[in-house]
Amino acid sequence: xxxxxxxxxxxxxxxxxEFAQGEFTGRxxxxxxxxxxxxxxWRAACDLGFxxxxxxxxxxxxxLGFLEHSLITEEFWAVDPGCGQGVLSVTFxxxxxxxxxSEEQKHMVLPELVEGKAIMCSCITEPEAGSDPSRAATTAxxxxxxxxxxxxxxxxxxxxxxxWALIFAATDPDNSDRHARHSFFLAPTDGPGFQATKxxxxxxxxASDTAEVALSNLRVPADAxxxxxxxxxxxxxxxxxxxRLHICAQAVGLARGCLEESxxxxxxxxxxxxxLAGFQVNRFKVAEMATRIRASRNLYWEAAWSMDRGKVDxxxxxxxxxxxxxxxxxAADEALQIHGGYGYFDEYKVQRLYRDAKILEIxxxxxxxxxxxxxxxxxx
Amino acid sequence: xxxxxxxxxVPEVAEAExxxxxxxxxxxxxxxxxxxxxxxxxxxAVRLTEAAGGDVHLMTLGGEDDEDVLRRGLAMxxxxxxxxxxxxxxxxxxxxxARVFAAAVKDGGYDLILTGVQSADLGQASTGxxxxxxxxxxxxxxxxxxxxxxxxxxxxxxLENNTSEKVALPLPAxxxxxxxxxxxxxxxxxxxxKVRKMTIEMLEAGDLxxxxxxxxxxxxxVAGQSLALPPVGEGAQMLTGSLDSVCGQxxxxxxxxxxxx
Ligand SMILES: Cc1cc2nc3c(=O)[nH]c(=O)nc-3n(C[C@H](O)[C@H](O)[C@H](O)COP(=O)(O)OP(=O)(O)OC[C@H]3O[C@@H](n4cnc5c(N)ncnc54)[C@H](O)[C@@H]3O)c2cc1C
Numbered sequence: 001x002x003x004x005x006x007x008x009x010x011x012x013x014x015x016x017x018e019f020a021q022g023e024f025t026g027r028x029x030x031x032x033x034x035x036x037x038x039x040x041x042w043r044a045a046c047d048l049g050f051x052x053x054x055x056x057x058x059x060x061x062x063x064l065g066f067l068e069h070s071l072i073t074e075e076f077w078a079v080d081p082g083c084g085q086g087v088l089s090v091t092f093x094x095x096x097x098x099x100x101x102s103e104e105q106k107h108m109v110l111p112e113l114v115e116g117k118a119i120m121c122s123c124i125t126e127p128e129a130g131s132d133p134s135r136a137a138t139t140a141x142x143x144x145x146x147x148x149x150x151x152x153x154x155x156x157x158x159x160x161x162x163x164w165a166l167i168f169a170a171t172d173p174d175n176s177d178r179h180a181r182h183s184f185f186l187a188p189t190d191g192p193g194f195q196a197t198k199x200x201x202x203x204x205x206x207a208s209d210t211a212e213v214a215l216s217n218l219r220v221p222a223d224a225x226x227x228x229x230x231x232x233x234x235x236x237x238x239x240x241x242x243x244r245l246h247i248c249a250q251a252v253g254l255a256r257g258c259l260e261e262s263x264x265x266x267x268x269x270x271x272x273x274x275x276l277a278g279f280q281v282n283r284f285k286v287a288e289m290a291t292r293i294r295a296s297r298n299l300y301w302e303a304a305w306s307m308d309r310g311k312v313d314x315x316x317x318x319x320x321x322x323x324x325x326x327x328x329x330x331a332a333d334e335a336l337q338i339h340g341g342y343g344y345f346d347e348y349k350v351q352r353l354y355r356d357a358k359i360l361e362i363x364x365x366x367x368x369x370x371x372x373x374x375x376x377x378x379x380x
Numbered sequence: 381x382x383x384x385x386x387x388x389x390v391p392e393v394a395e396a397e398x399x400x401x402x403x404x405x406x407x408x409x410x411x412x413x414x415x416x417x418x419x420x421x422x423x424x425a426v427r428l429t430e431a432a433g434g435d436v437h438l439m440t441l442g443g444e445d446d447e448d449v450l451r452r453g454l455a456m457x458x459x460x461x462x463x464x465x466x467x468x469x470x471x472x473x474x475x476x477x478a479r480v481f482a483a484a485v486k487d488g489g490y491d492l493i494l495t496g497v498q499s500a501d502l503g504q505a506s507t508g509x510x511x512x513x514x515x516x517x518x519x520x521x522x523x524x525x526x527x528x529x530x531x532x533x534x535x536x537x538x539l540e541n542n543t544s545e546k547v548a549l550p551l552p553a554x555x556x557x558x559x560x561x562x563x564x565x566x567x568x569x570x571x572x573x574k575v576r577k578m579t580i581e582m583l584e585a586g587d588l589x590x591x592x593x594x595x596x597x598x599x600x601x602v603a604g605q606s607l608a609l610p611p612v613g614e615g616a617q618m619l620t621g622s623l624d625s626v627c628g629q630x631x632x633x634x635x636x637x638x639x640x641x
Pocket of ligand 1: 092121122123124125127129130131132154155156157158210359362363364365366367368369
């Protein structure tokens with residue numbers, strides 16, 4: 001087994017870190033406080049090729065693997081999760097489009113994402129359908145050469161900034177197989193039937209846009225259907241198997257940020273006449289943090305590596321997702337503890353990391369949902 | 381215009397815990413980064429060729445892993461690179477190193493040779509100047525602007541107190557570049573992928589026609605002796621007590637040392 005990165009991958013890591021340190025560090029607190037983001041940073045990242053590296057060369061991407069995208073994600077999130085999400089979530093949905101979309105759809109959307117001309121969003125979650133997307137009640141009804149979509153979507157990342165939306169809607173709601181009821185559609189967001197409203201008051205990743213989306217008589221042409229009719233649910237699972245790896249990378253990055261801040265503080269802060277780093281309880285904290293980070297990273301690297309070799313291991317990906325998210329949440333908790341009262345204020349990065357971490361155990365499959373998947377591979 | 385830039389990988393020490401092993405900095409846990417001044421020099425060279433055409437060639441002298449610094453510069457837009465890599469170079473003083481560089485550079489036909497003003501690790505600020513001497517070329521140091529003209533280059537040099545001096549040098553010439561001369565670009569993924577298809581020339585002492593007796597510690601007149609970390613506690617005085625008492629003590633010290641009018 002070879003756990004070392006290639007020269008090119010090491011270069012990518014360094015380049016991503018330099019960019020994030022240069023562009024995120026000075027702005028992160030401002031974005032967090034104002035729940036906003038400067039899209040020029042996203043454009044700059046696109047100009048440098050950091051966005052959509054996994055998109056095939058024929059669609060304008062770098063044609064690199066999910067591992068390379070994960071390496072970039074980890075570096076961005078280690079510097080600031082909100083900015084990391086602001087920049088890298090813009091392709092959320094392209095993984096599905098790349099797998100199942102028509103050539104026409106792919107050529108229309110993917111190059112724009114890479115070039116920084118468009119953002120996309122994926123509308124799956126609904127007020128009544130979160131962990132169980134098979135209950136999604138949004139409908140798409142055929143009307144001549146068009147589909148008419150009606151429903152409401154919840155917590156949609158980039159809902160107000162996206163030019164393109166992937167929409168998960170029921171096309172055969174009465175099918176006895178609940179995994180055959182839905183289909184995906186690709187729709188522009190500028191039509192009259194697509195109404196996104198920004199949600200504010202988020203706990204963390206506040207630089208990232210989250211919206212509520214109302215779909216009322218949104219009309220899309222027949223060829224807006226992505227892949228096969230009725231295949232939406234299985235497409236969604238294939239999609240999550242890819243995007244969950246990115247969440248692992250987010251988690252490992254965030255946890256690493258926690259470790260780095262902790263080490264700095266432990267060495268610098270004196271109490272009882274010695275640095276905090278002198279107390280064994282603190283030494284054990286960083287030892288455990290570092291161990292869990294390494295374990296999380298190895299877990300998801302294995303999953304990403306086998307994905308890039310064409311083998312999708314659903315159970316392994318689910319393990320990596322919940323474990324790395326837990327690692328991040330625990331690392332953030334201990335990092336704040338290590339900072340004492342200072343960590344309770346947003347002038348200190350760990351306060352933001354503490355708030356940012358929790359989303360990792362919620363989106364793209366809660367930790368409970370991931371464990372249901374893992375258990376399913378063991379117990380049926 | 382054919383430009384050569386000398387670049388060096390140096391350890392990032394700003395926030396690192398430093399340790400000394402057998403008289404040298406223990407590099408084990410230190411991240412290696414491009415020497416800051418060299419990064420400005422690479423950017424300047426790439427900009428000059430982007431504006432007026434030409435080629436940028438990079439050269440470094442170092443161990444196997446130091447190839448990183450060449451790939452970085454290539455990803456920024458340099459066109460080719462040479463890695464001088466031989467154990468025989470180890471322990472050489474700046475004059476000896478300049479001789480090595482001169483041997484590698486002399487037949488390159490470069491119009492302009494750029495180096496950083498100094499390296500962050502050793503700070504000798506000598507490589508560019510000594511190389512110019514070895515090659516018999518004119519040189520200027522501390523460049524904060526470069527304007528190439530017909531057969532010459534005009535260099536703005538940074539002096540104390542915001543003053544600057546403009547000098548003109550006939551080409552070929554050697555110029556050492558000061559930080560802040562430009563805003564270096566970030567390395568892009570496109571740049572990194574471009575490097576995939578490039579081969580970096582590797583040269584050993586023998587390839588340069590240099591005998592190993594003429595290199596390294598033995599051949600150097602300046603011998604490194606020791607490296608020391610700052611003595612603990614001598615640079616700083618720790619004040620303890622309540623906030624009021626600490627403030628009082630700090631004010632007293634400032635007054636005593638003439639810091640308060
Ligand atoms: C910031 C943010 C961004 C998001 N971005 C997007 C996006 O871009 N697109 C999109 O479609 N969605 C998005 N989501 C939605 C996200 O994926 C859902 O919130 C998530 O899937 C959970 O659904 P829910 O919130 O309805 O919780 P629920 O499904 O109601 O779950 C509540 C709790 O019950 C637990 N639970 C549910 N079912 C079970 C069970 N069978 N066994 C045990 N425990 C169970 C869950 O694990 C959870 O702890 C985003 C959410 C947030 C907060």
